[in-house]
Amino acid sequence: MAAMQAGATIDVQIHLRKIPLLSELTDEEMVKVRADIRVRHYAKRDVVLQKGATGDSLLFLVQGQLQVVDITEDGRAIGLRMLAPGDFFGEIAVINGTMRSASVVATTPVLVALLPRATALHLFSHSPSVANQMLRFLAAKVQRDSEFRALLSIHNTAKRIYSFLELVKEQKDDEEVVENLPTHQDIANMINTSRETVTRTLLSLTQQGIIKKGTHRLIIVDPDALQKLAQS
Amino acid sequence: MAAMQAGATIDVQIHLRKIPLLSELTDEEMVKVRADIRVRHYAKRDVVLQKGATGDSLLFLVQGQLQVVDITEDGRAIGLRMLAPGDFFGEIAVINGTMRSASVVATTPVLVALLPRATALHLFSHSPSVANQMLRFLAAKVQRDSEFRALLSIHNTAKRIYSFLELVKEQKDDEEVVENLPTHQDIANMINTSRETVTRTLLSLTQQGIIKKGTHRLIIVDPDALQKLAQS
Numbered sequence: 001m002a003a004m005q006a007g008a009t010i011d012v013q014i015h016l017r018k019i020p021l022l023s024e025l026t027d028e029e030m031v032k033v034r035a036d037i038r039v040r041h042y043a044k045r046d047v048v049l050q051k052g053a054t055g056d057s058l059l060f061l062v063q064g065q066l067q068v069v070d071i072t073e074d075g076r077a078i079g080l081r082m083l084a085p086g087d088f089f090g091e092i093a094v095i096n097g098t099m100r101s102a103s104v105v106a107t108t109p110v111l112v113a114l115l116p117r118a119t120a121l122h123l124f125s126h127s128p129s130v131a132n133q134m135l136r137f138l139a140a141k142v143q144r145d146s147e148f149r150a151l152l153s154i155h156n157t158a159k160r161i162y163s164f165l166e167l168v169k170e171q172k173d174d175e176e177v178v179e180n181l182p183t184h185q186d187i188a189n190m191i192n193t194s195r196e197t198v199t200r201t202l203l204s205l206t207q208q209g210i211i212k213k214g215t216h217r218l219i220i221v222d223p224d225a226l227q228k229l230a231q232s
Numbered sequence: 233m234a235a236m237q238a239g240a241t242i243d244v245q246i247h248l249r250k251i252p253l254l255s256e257l258t259d260e261e262m263v264k265v266r267a268d269i270r271v272r273h274y275a276k277r278d279v280v281l282q283k284g285a286t287g288d289s290l291l292f293l294v295q296g297q298l299q300v301v302d303i304t305e306d307g308r309a310i311g312l313r314m315l316a317p318g319d320f321f322g323e324i325a326v327i328n329g330t331m332r333s334a335s336v337v338a339t340t341p342v343l344v345a346l347l348p349r350a351t352a353l354h355l356f357s358h359s360p361s362v363a364n365q366m367l368r369f370l371a372a373k374v375q376r377d378s379e380f381r382a383l384l385s386i387h388n389t390a391k392r393i394y395s396f397l398e399l400v401k402e403q404k405d406d407e408e409v410v411e412n413l414p415t416h417q418d419i420a421n422m423i424n425t426s427r428e429t430v431t432r433t434l435l436s437l438t439q440q441g442i443i444k445k446g447t448h449r450l451i452i453v454d455p456d457a458l459q460k461l462a463q464s
Contacts, residue, residue: 070382095371101378125364128357135356135363138370139327145377146333150302152384153424192385 007040007048014039014062014113021060021088024129036119042106049104055093058120061085064110070102078189082107082180091134094120157193161201162230164191165211169220176220239272239280246271246294246345253292253320256361268351274338281336287325290352293317296342302334311418314339314411323366326352389425393433394462396423397443401452408452 016022016033025033039062042048048066049059066083080102083089093100094117123130147167154160164187169176182190184198205211210222210229220226248254248265257265271294274280280298281291298315312334315321325332326349355362379399386392396419401408414422416430437443442454442461452458 070378092371092374095367096375098375101375124367125360131363131367132357134367135327135370138367138374139324142324142370142373142377143328143330143333145374145381146302148381149377149384152381153308153421189385 007042007046009038010041010111012039012111014111019060019062019086019088019113021130021133025123025127029123029127032119033115033123036116038114040112040114042110042112044106044109046106046110047103048106048110048112049090049100049102051100051103053100055090055096055098055100056117057090057114058088058094058117059090059104060088060113060115062111062113064106064108066104066110066112067107068102068104079182079186080190091120091137095124152191157197158201159230159232160191160193161187161198162205162226165218165220165226166230169223176223177214178218178220180216181218239274239278241270242273242343244271244343246343251292251294251318251320251345253362253365257355257359261355261359264351265347265355268348270346272344272346274342274344276338276341278338278342279335280338280342280344281322281332281334283332283335285332287322287328287330287332288349289322289346290320290326290349291322291336292320292345292347294343294345296338296340298336298342298344299339300334300336308421310421311414312422323352323369327356384423389429390433391462391464392423392425393419393430394437394458397450397452397458398462401455408455409446410450410452412448413450 014037016025016030016037022030022033051071061083063085066089068080068083068089070078070080083104089104090100092098124134125131144167151160151163151167154163165178168181169178172179181187184202185195187198188195202211205226206213208225210220210225212219212221248257248262248269254262254265283303293315295317298321300312300315300321302310302312315336321336322332324330356366357363376399383392383395383399386395397410400413401410404411413419416434417427420427420430434443437458438445440457442452442457444451444453
């Protein structure tokens with residue numbers, strides 16, 4: 001096969017019903033989406049979305065892994081969150097007609113599906129299941145942002161790190177875990193502290209048996225102890 | 233008239249079509265809303281929404297003025313924003329079925345209309361005009377939050393204050409203004425600095441002829457100079 005161009009459109013059938021946002025569309029809506037959607041391939045480290053570009057489509061990650069990256073006023077790059085297959089992204093610029101507010105970079109080779117803005121906007125307001133999922137998604141984001149703002153107002157640095165773990169942890173099977181923990185430097189940038197402080201605090205939590213490192217995840221071994229530390 | 237009870241339900245006709253979120257409802261949707269909506273009166277300083285309470289209704293401010301107030305982890309009260317007649321509030325807890333994330337306090341006597349959660353949720357996903365407005369509102373909120381987070385990561389305090397003014401300013405007629413500027417203490421709490429620093433920085437901007445105080449508003453006399461300071 002010839003070398004693939006960055007962001008080349010490719011002809012591939014994808015299972016649209018496997019994408020949660022589109023899973024409950026009517027057959028009629030699905031026909032329209034299938035006609036309008038385009039699939040693109042990107043290589044590892046390609047920039048899929050560029051901060052500041054126009055928001056001309058809603059995107060879905062079909063295969064591979066992406067990272068949302070923000071660049072702060074003083075030029076530090078912050079890895080904000082990882083995207084997994086089935087996730088959508090780029091919805092804010094689509095809804096508000098504004099510029100992309102963060103960049104998205106491929107951390108593996110990826111397949112991405114692009115739905116033109118007009119089709120996406122029509123679904124947002126006319127498909128009850130899409131409207132419902134999108135509102136829940138945005139409302140959860142607003143809530144998370146407000147919790148994050150509360151976190152940033154904590155003066156004590158160690159407590160800020162405990163609260164950060166509390167905020168990003170999820171329940172998986174029988175465990176509380178943090179999937180795809182950002183690098184210590186990324187955490188430091190996100191919550192206004194130094195990499196050294198993050199490393200030191202996480203090491204101390206590990207030594208106290210409160211957290212432990214798993215494969216691509218952090219396991220919170222003693223959730224009660226962590227909560228107590230965050231609230232003390 | 234006898235003394236009115238706090239939050240007493242009163243029998244009053246309100247112009248529902250004057251509320252922007254409801255202005256484009258179908259006649260059928262309007263009949264349902266009119267049947268379900270309740271109007272309450274609150275006196276100045278009454279708490280209309282309590283942080284941590286359940287989100288059992290979507291609220292509209294019909295008359296008077298309200299302030300959204302957050303209490304930080306370490307107990308400081310932050311006046312977040314003012315609400316004006318026609319505004320809705322309490323939508324996040326309604327959408328996500330979570331607790332109220334901030335309190336809302338009456339700064340004048342007010343009339344508030346309450347729409348039960350089930351009716352509100354139905355409108356959110358089945359009325360295209362409501363879905364559309366609600367998505368735009370939440371997307372703008374997410375974008376503002378992300379700009380605010382970028383602002384908090386600025387190390388230089390004066391630059392943080394300049395950027396804060398840039399973020400909250402609006403275009404009104406021919407002027408750039410900040411309506412209902414929060415108190416210096418509230419600004420200080422929001423952007424992690426001291427009241428003294430806010431007062432000193434605003435005074436210096438005034439002396440340089442970049443801003444001036446109007447009635448209930450701050451006027452940005454020299455927007456270019458402010459922008460330059462924020463980006464320098």
